Amino acid sequence: MAKTFRAYDAGLVEADHEAHLDFSSTNLQLFNGRKATHSLDIVIVGCGLGGLAAAFTLGHAGHRVTVLESAPAIGEIGAGIQVTPNLSRLLVRWGLGEVLKKIAVKPEAIALRRYNSGELVGWTQWGDKMERDHGSPYYHIHRADFHRLLLSLASPFMSLQLSSTVGSVNPSVPSLTLSSGAVIPCDLIVGCDGVKSLIREVVLGEPVKATPTGDAAYRAIIPTEKMMKDSDLRELVEKQEMTGWMGPNRHIMAYCIRAKSEYNLVLLHPDDGSVESWTEEGSAAKMRADFADFEPRVQKLLAMVPSTLKWKLMDRSPLPTWIHPEGKVVLLGDACHPMLPYRAQGAAMAVEDAAVLGNLLSRVSQRDDLIPLLRGYENLRHARTAATQASSRLNQHIFHLPDGPEQEARDASMRVARDALLRKARGAPTDLNPLEGSRGSANQWADEEKNREQFSYDADKEAERWWQEVGERQCRSFREVSARM
Secondary structure (H helix, E strand, O other), X not given: OXXXXXXXXXXXXXXXXXXXXXXXXXXXXXXXXXXXXXXXXXXXXXXXXXXXXXXXXXXXXXXXXXXXXXXXXXXXXXXXXXXXXHHHHHHHHOOXXXXXXXXXXXXXXXXXXXXXXXXXXXXXXXXXXXXXXXXXXOEEEEHHHHHHHHHHHHHHHXXXXXXXXXXXXXXXXOEEEEOOOXXXXXOEEEEOOOOOOHHHHHHHOOOOOXXXXXEEEEEEEXXXXXXXXXXXXXXXXXXXXXXXXXXXXXXXXXXXXXXXOEEEEEEEEEOOXXXXXXXXXXXXXXXXXXXXXXXXXXXXXXXXXXXXXXXXXXXXXXOOOOEOOOOOEEEOHHHOOOOOHXXXXXXXXXXXXXXXXXXXXXXXXXXXXXXXXXXXXXXXXXXXXXXXXXXXXXXXXXXXXXOOXXXXXXXXXXXXXXXXXXXXXXXXXXXXXXXXHHOOOOOHHHOHHHHHHHHOOOHHHHHHHHHHHHHHHHHHHHXXXXXXX
């Protein structure tokens, strides 16, 4: 495969040399080996994480896939991604288990701290416990490495057209007209074109209003070799925890990526006029000023950051539908449920979408199956993604409380769960059941019930369950109605 990653000066970075497959993804068996007996021509708009995952699953399901990408080359920005168990179980199923062990980092815990003192307020054990509790590991990975892995999986199953900007869509044919004037007809259009989706406007018939959250985010990466030379910072690398600092109207999340060779920083703060873009340059000096009252270790970290990316965080409510009324255009990922970063579920939700869509469309036996299967996809995914969006919004409120009674109550709630979980991790006796101590905790990562709902989810099992319980019957009924028309 040709190397098409662009340089960092264009806002994009190279993938790690270890982020490659040592097997052919065509040899994998997805969906119990099932493939559609009626192949569709599917066009995916957008070559991000969701688009590539969809290309892989839909191609594996037996369909002919074309991916349209407006950029002239493929690449990703310099940022970390949290790969939670609901996502890693799919990646392991897709053959990526061994390469993830090489290039990703498995955090042992999350530590939530007071912004100005560094006091440990909340703590939750991860590491092997995540795999025991939810059946798959929790990883941190560089976004460019993740993108390259998905590109490697999808490449045998797709025709990729770069510099292909969609100008308009005919949802009835359906077909897409590019800015070049070329017209591409197909059987199904999948909109994976992100938060500013054109395909979403086609589905809904109107633009979707975005609401400012009031926040913006800086992103930066520090080589850990610099941190290891400082006795105050060395522990942040060696201890292998994700660290969060919570302050008034701001918070920081930080963790190691790339086999602990890099330290990823995400800094949320009140927006001061930024734009909604992953590649917008920010001011490192302004970033340092915005977090000048955070503890000394943070000051040392930020002094190591020569440049930063900054983007405005906009919120969008759940959509009324993800499917065009004519049933030939559907949405996936950020195009239909953009996630705020406070719960680290954006990539997970997009890849889950792709897994469910590919699984269901592996059952297409005739053209009439498409509409009931797309409805099944929406029914399976809409409520889950809407709940995850709400959970992300809640963390924004929790993390950014101003100093005072509400903040003190938050910290007290987190400490109860922290103490119970620390005693359990150490094997010490405790009068408090960790489950009881964690239920409803302000630290959502300590809440075992919420963790089960979020992290134990298996997209393929949900798709199989839907088919067995209602899907097969609905497809059969739809075929019978269509035959009589």
